Amino acid sequence: MSERQTTDRDALFELLDGELVGHLAAVVDGVPIVVPMGYARDGEHVLVHGSTGGGFALRAASERQVVAFAVTALDGLVFARSLFDSSMNYRSVVAYGVLEPVEGERADAALLALSERLMPGRADEVRATTCKEIAATRVLRLRLDDVVMKARAAGASEEPDDGEDHSVWAGVVPLGRRWGAPEPSVLTPAGTPIPDSVVALTTSTEPDDKLH
Amino acid sequence: MSERQTTDRDALFELLDGELVGHLAAVVDGVPIVVPMGYARDGEHVLVHGSTGGGFALRAASERQVVAFAVTALDGLVFARSLFDSSMNYRSVVAYGVLEPVEGERADAALLALSERLMPGRADEVRATTCKEIAATRVLRLRLDDVVMKARAAGASEEPDDGEDHSVWAGVVPLGRRWGAPEPSVLTPAGTPIPDSVVALTTSTEPDDKLH
Incomplete structure (x- = not known):
């Protein structure tokens, strides 16, 4: 099977560290709500910016609801010799758990971690974050305990004797x-x-260094 | 406000037609489940490939549960002169509704629509889809009735008198x-x-034609 579930921790961290936006899902009045959010991995946690998702994520945290946070990298399109076998190469992770608020001094560190991940080095170029800004910062974190990672990273599926025309690229x-x-x-x-x-x-080559 | 909700139908279609992967969320046993999926807009519907999401999407369809389908384009990083004001430019849509199975001859047309969207022109280069493949194709569609679109498309927020150092880019x-x-x-x-x-x-320039 070219499509598979993986439990490789390094692959998980590489995926999370290589992407910029995830999708946070929670249940509100029985209906699934999804919001895109910038995030950063900080060790065994994912940090998300509460302000972006508004009350929704903060409410889920205060009610200790289980949420899902999904990050997907689309790595390529797979051109098979039939539409049916055509596919995508991708890596995806969904982490399930309860969001925890990050407060006080740890909110300052979390804001810095988010910045360092999304805009490495920028913190050294701008003025310091003020106390008022730290107080207004809403960062939530989700521990990477319950994660489902899937990936397809393979060529086009093809059989030597499937009757298809191999002169087609x-x-x-x-x-x-x-x-x-x-x-x-x-x-x-x-x-x-x-x-x-x-x-x-x-000028960064990552993740483009996988492109030839 | 640079961040805003929009009801512009053209902007909605442009977003959906420019991206390749969305995230489908549903509620299973009270917990939100999210799965990334290739999709295509077909008029007033979004088509998704049921096989990718496995039983989850098909079950949500058969139980007529409301699901959420989110598509997000990250258009840029916004470097302000403080970490607090730094941001992302993006466009996102979340469509809510009940998934409908697309069956029979319409499944064939839907598979073709998905292919034409994700790999335009490829259908003419490969062999025809077989009856067996059409029978095995699970395409679901979601009508774009209840959609929430948000976007940030603006420069860095800055005030002439905010005391920050404007010599910083x-x-x-x-x-x-x-x-x-x-x-x-x-x-x-x-x-x-x-x-x-x-x-x-x-060699396509879209959506890169927005890059200078």
């Missing part, structure tokens, strides 16, 4: 991320150098 | 998709030309 087209040219804000003076954090981001 | 780094070099399958004879569908995909 089959294979995989890998997919990655591309950063565009940075667009300065209105109040950034002309000639202000692009900061190291942005240069590092836009 | 602030702005947006746009994000797009990058296709890698196609990797032929084991049974594709050396020298087999890359088909038009793959050439079109890997």
